[in-house]
Amino acid sequence: xxxxxNVTKRYDSLxxxxxxxxxxxxxxxxxxxxxxxxxxxTIVKMLLDFTRPTSGSLSLSGIPSTLxxxxxxIGYLAENHHIPPSLSGWQYLLRCAELLxxxxxxxxxxxRHIVELIGMQGREDAKAGTYSKGMIQRLGIGxxxxxxxxxxxxxxxxxxxxxIGIREIRxxxxxxxxxxxTIFLNSHLLSExxxxxxxxxxxxxxxxxxxxxxxxIVKDGxxxxxxxxxxxxx
Amino acid sequence: MKTSKALxxxxxxxxxxxxxxxxxxxxxxMFVICALCIFLIRGCYQGNYMVNGHSLDAGTVVRTxxxxxxxIIGAGVMVITALLSMRIFRRDRNEGMQSCILSKxxxxxxxxxxxxxxxxxxxxxxxxxxxxxxxxITSIDLKIFMPEYLVASLLCSINLLFVIIxxxxxxxxxxxxxxxxxxxGVGVVGFVADGIAAASQSQIAQAIVxxxxxxxxxxxxxxxxxxxxWPKLLGVQQVASSLIESESSHGFGPAYPxxxxxxxxxxxxxxxxxxxxxxDIV
Numbered sequence: 001x002x003x004x005x006n007v008t009k010r011y012d013s014l015x016x017x018x019x020x021x022x023x024x025x026x027x028x029x030x031x032x033x034x035x036x037x038x039x040x041x042t043i044v045k046m047l048l049d050f051t052r053p054t055s056g057s058l059s060l061s062g063i064p065s066t067l068x069x070x071x072x073x074i075g076y077l078a079e080n081h082h083i084p085p086s087l088s089g090w091q092y093l094l095r096c097a098e099l100l101x102x103x104x105x106x107x108x109x110x111x112r113h114i115v116e117l118i119g120m121q122g123r124e125d126a127k128a129g130t131y132s133k134g135m136i137q138r139l140g141i142g143x144x145x146x147x148x149x150x151x152x153x154x155x156x157x158x159x160x161x162x163x164i165g166i167r168e169i170r171x172x173x174x175x176x177x178x179x180x181x182t183i184f185l186n187s188h189l190l191s192e193x194x195x196x197x198x199x200x201x202x203x204x205x206x207x208x209x210x211x212x213x214x215x216x217i218v219k220d221g222x223x224x225x226x227x228x229x230x231x232x233x234x
Numbered sequence: 235m236k237t238s239k240a241l242x243x244x245x246x247x248x249x250x251x252x253x254x255x256x257x258x259x260x261x262x263x264m265f266v267i268c269a270l271c272i273f274l275i276r277g278c279y280q281g282n283y284m285v286n287g288h289s290l291d292a293g294t295v296v297r298t299x300x301x302x303x304x305x306i307i308g309a310g311v312m313v314i315t316a317l318l319s320m321r322i323f324r325r326d327r328n329e330g331m332q333s334c335i336l337s338k339x340x341x342x343x344x345x346x347x348x349x350x351x352x353x354x355x356x357x358x359x360x361x362x363x364x365x366x367x368x369x370x371i372t373s374i375d376l377k378i379f380m381p382e383y384l385v386a387s388l389l390c391s392i393n394l395l396f397v398i399i400x401x402x403x404x405x406x407x408x409x410x411x412x413x414x415x416x417x418x419g420v421g422v423v424g425f426v427a428d429g430i431a432a433a434s435q436s437q438i439a440q441a442i443v444x445x446x447x448x449x450x451x452x453x454x455x456x457x458x459x460x461x462x463x464w465p466k467l468l469g470v471q472q473v474a475s476s477l478i479e480s481e482s483s484h485g486f487g488p489a490y491p492x493x494x495x496x497x498x499x500x501x502x503x504x505x506x507x508x509x510x511x512x513x514d515i516v
Contacts, residue, residue: 048337050515068341076337082330086257098246099338101239143334 001026001151001182002047007056009042009206016042018206019056024184024199026150029177031185031197031214035232039206040186041079044155047184048076060151075144079155079186081137085129089120089139092128093146100147114142118172134165141172152176155186170196194224204232243340247348248355250331255318255356264314265360272367275303279376296378297479303368304383304478308390308471309425311361315394316417319353319401320410327516336515346402346510350503353398358391386474392495393467397421399499403506406513420465427461428468465498466491 002024009017017039024030034040045051046058049065063070083092093114097107115124118138128136137157144152157173158166166189173183173196187193193200194214201211209231210217218227255261278299283290290298326332326349335345365387372378397417404413433439469491476488 045515048333048515050333050336052512068339068344070339071337072339074337076333078330078333078337082328084254084329084331086254095250096334096338099243099335099340101242 001028001061002030002184003059004043005057007043007046007053007058009039009046009051010054015206017046017053017203020203020206020208021056022201022208022211024182026182027180028199029183029185029197031187031193031200032203033188033190033193033200033228034203035188038203040188040203041155042206043203044153044184044186047153048074073147073150075146075149075152077137077140077144077152077154077157079159081140083128083131083136083139085127087128088125089128089131089135090115090124092139093124093143096143096146102147110146114145117145117175118142119168133160134162134168137161137165137169138172141169145176149181151182151184153184153186156188157185158187158189158192166192190223190225190228194218200224202228202231240344243338243344244348244351247335247340247345248352251322251349251352252356255353261318265363268310268314268360268364269367272303272307272364273371275299275368276371276375279371292376293378296372296376297380300368300372300380300383301475301478304365304386304475305471307361307364307368308393308474309421311357311364312393312397312421312467313418314360315353315357315397316401316414318357319398320405320414322349322353323402323405324410333515342511342513343507346507350395350398350402350506354391354395357394357398358388361390361394362387380478382477386477389474389477389492390471392492392499393470395499396465396467396495396502399502399506403502403509406506406509421467424464424466425468427464428466428472431461463494466494470495 004023005021007017007020008015020039020043032040032043042051046053047060047065048071049068052066058065060070060074083089087095090111093111094107097110098104102110111124115121118141120135120138120142123131123135128139131139137160141154141157144154154173158169161169170192173185176183183197185193185197197214199211199213200217202209202217214224218224279296283295323332326335332345336342362384365383369380369383372380372383400417400420401413404416407413408416473488473491
């Protein structure tokens with residue numbers, strides 16, 4: 001589903017991602033872990049062609065990430081997700097559907113289903129400017145789910161949320177399991193990742209330290225957090 | 235089939251650009267103020283104008299006032315268009331729409347094309363409505379029909395395309411306000427240079443040069459080349475306004491300013507697409 005081959009990204013003298021290679025299989029719940037500034041968001045941006053690698057290649061479903069077609073069945077939630085304050089939640093979802101070339105009747109049906117799924121019934125017609133951070137985040141996940149994507153890329157989906165909001169997002173992601181969707185989760189909330197994901201990769205200072213099933217990475221008696229600290233601190 | 239698939243996202247982005255701009259309160263206020271100002275010029279048509287002791291007939295007054303208004307609207311809408319274009323990418327970025335759109339199967343050139351066309355349609359409509367108000371005033375109040383006034387308005391839309399493309403490109407390279415000042419500077423320098431060139435070709439100016447013992451320079455100077463290559467925004471307006479009253483445009487042939495500005499649109503457009511292709515999306 002996702003393949004990175006010897007990907008390097010440099011910003012002048014800073015190497016944000018250093019010769020990283022890994023792949024994510026279809027249907028996997030995958031977490032990319034690392035401390036702040038490790039290069040996680042840069043990898044996500046390269047997957048979406050928001051920035052180009054200095055060297056190496058990335059592909060989604062076998063299509064190079066530089067081609068717009070590869071984003072046909074991708075849902076994406078950005079870190080610090082924003083919605084134009086002048087739009088209502090409903091209008092925003094409808095726009096996302098239209099941008100995917102979904103016809104109006106089907107788009108309306110999908111929007112209604114998503115509003116229900118993210119628990120925004122009764123608030124969907126309010127302007128986004130009146131929404132809380134948690135609601136905007138839920139709406140962002142809803143927009144990412146539009147068009148039933150095969151791959152969901154979530155960049156820090158619980159960033160800035162309170163414990164209740166974090167729990168709601170986790171429950172939402174857990175409810176998507178079994179739909180055959182691949183999830184690429186970029187997070188540093190290890191307890192959440194441990195509950196949701198099957199496989200994980202850890203990067204630090206742009207270098208890939210490990211990529212395996214979480215059950216294989218975590219040793220007996222250890223938590224994901226213990227293992228993460230051990231690997232990152234070297 | 236393939237073409238319609240490529241055009242569909244452009245049409246959608248164009249539609250969203252139009253809707254988002256019209257929803258802005260500042261846009262509505264600007265439009266209402268401009269429309270009111272145009273209504274105020276009605277008084278100019280009713281005055282008595284004397285030239286060399288002779289009173290001008292109503293037809294001449296109407297055409298002259300209409301032409302002056304035509305140029306003022308043309309120049310004013312160019313400034314407004316620059317203001318509308320200067321924050322378009324930044325706003326999309328800050329409100330999350332840029333990453334939302336480009337995470338869909340939409341190519342960057344389609345996004346830029348949609349934004350450009352949306353702004354162009356909006357500014358052309360803005361100018362056309364203002365010119366239509368003048369057309370309606372002369373048609374209804376003064377019973378003088380000038381359908382060529384509306385054709386001239388559409389011809390001026392080339393200038394608006396230039397302003398939009400230049401603003402979008404420069405706003406990727408420098409702070410918005412600096413980009414705005416640069417585009418404004420290109421327009422002002424062009425208008426002043428064209429004004430000086432037009433004045434220097436008048437009989438009075440020629441006589442002054444001859445009296446002072448000088449002779450008009452005929453050799454090719456660097457400033458002549460710069461003047462020749464400078465964006466001919468006023469030239470386009472003069473070509474357009476020459477449609478209102480059958481007269482020749484100053485300086486160059488009627489086609490040159492149009493070709494000049496269209497070539498600039500093409501070159502800047504290519505640079506805009508190339509620059510945006512390498513832009514990091516936040």
